[in-house]
Amino acid sequence: MSLFSRLKEGLSKTRSQLTSIVGGESRFDEQFFESLEDALIAADVGMELSSEIVDDLRERIREDGIRDTHEAYEELKRMLSSGLNVVKLPEDFPPKPWVILVVGVNGVGKTTTIGKMANEMRRKGKTVMLGAADTFRAGAIEQLRIWAERTGCDFVAQQEGSDAASVAFDAIEAAKARNTDVLILDTAGRLHTKVNLMNELDKIVRVIKRNTPHAPNEILLVIDATTGQNALRQVKVFNDALGLTGLIVTKLDGTAKGGVAISMTRQFKVPVKKIGVGEGLEDLQDFDPRSYVDAMFGDL
Template sequence: MEEKKKKGFFGKLVSGLTKTRNNIVESIDNLVSSFTKIDDEFYEELEETLIMADLGVNTTLKIIENLKEKVKEQKVKDAKDVKKLLMNEIKELLSVEESEYEFENKKSVLLIIGVNGVGKTTTIGKLAAQFKAEKKKVILAAADTFRAAAIDQLTEWANRANVEIISQQENSDPGAVVFDAVAAAKARKADILICDTAGRLHNKKNLMEELRKINKIIEREYADAHKETLLVLDSTTGQNALQQAKQFKEIADITGIVLTKLDGTAKGGIAIAIQSELKVPVKYIGVGEGIDDLQKFDPKAFVDALFGEEKEE
């Protein structure tokens, strides 16, 4: 059953990454077929292709540098053989340790951060539904109190996932909501507490202060719980998502990235740039509207789907 689910998601990943694949792979295929030898001009063209595919300058330069070394080491002469090396290079850049998901089986608090409109509330709802399906006791905290819509939306997801939600009135103190939610999580012996937070990057100082306060409450009141801070980014915004991530990294101790809306963009290459530049693992990706369309990030499957390779059994 699990295998079937995985295959289903790989299929969605393949179709979800169609725009990105057309953007990157067609250019790479054209490139390798138009060059007979691997020279400086070939590398320059490849560099341009990767930068245009939203991998960003720094990540591209790192990939090209490593690629040159491997081509030399393995005495690769044919440009067509570079594609496989490139795929392996990207897989290495994206690798995520199994231990990154240990929090799922511990008593944990998930702090979800990100600007409005990136799919933050939806991500929380989908995670809640998935954890609930695994027979975990989940509580949600509506600590984005600045938008009534955020509280309503989260309440709707809580009802859909059939989990409890702790919320207060609009404009109430987010710290107070988290305090109540922690008390509820302890009293009901919850496995996972997921806290929504406000995402106002334009008001960085306030946001920083707010997150600091929330973290303090969690550390003081729920010291024995494992803490994860997941940043939700909208992949359709490409390099903007990377800039957002850099800004959030200045104000929060991010432990993982959730990349949403990969199915609607040609900018899927941003997943590679984000993980490479931030040194923060992409932990979940979303490739559709359904609850099961948010999944743990599998770098091998991602690169295979991106390059149109068949998934190996």
């Protein structure tokens, strides 16, 4: 399957919800705009942003003399994708090691996404090390070890309950010693309190920086698309605490809420760099706004 068809399949629920709400409107009147706004809200674009987008569209329609629902829908897609930037993870990783810290609440898909990213980088011929800085549960360490084996990566871990920053330190030292291209660090999504978690993550960042001033090169927050608008809250909390370089939106397969990728980028100016469209090794893609918007909206 091509990347676009996989994306299209992933976003099919969002798309069919959107087109079924808007598609019934053949007349080009107030009702059309109301349906459109409802559809955007249902797809999780967010209340405020949805009404802003529809207002912008009305204005554009007036200026350009657009006269039917199909043309208006195409214009909407153009507007949305031009407002989003393409920001990819770099293909080359000087200076070594390129350190990626992956953060996010429990169950969003951090460890799985790390496996997928590692797979992609290995395919491009990079040497990759995975560091198990989620020391909260033994299961989490084991899960990452399995991904390291599957993808042919080096693996660094300590025992369950050990200091996460110390694992990060060990891993970065090992990556330097082996001249590894990329080090990806997994982290916990839940500790006894949220304050504990943010302190732990902050400590990991400080320990990495002190050891290797150019690192961490990326701090990526993983967001589960099915979470709904609470995702925005997560972006705010992690971004305020750590200063994110990018977002990864997972579980876009089988959710009707693909709009979350749009509302997050608009609100926080933190780019979506990768999207997850399934549980398999290959189910990770770059975020390309035009393809994303096309797959999400389809044709009316």
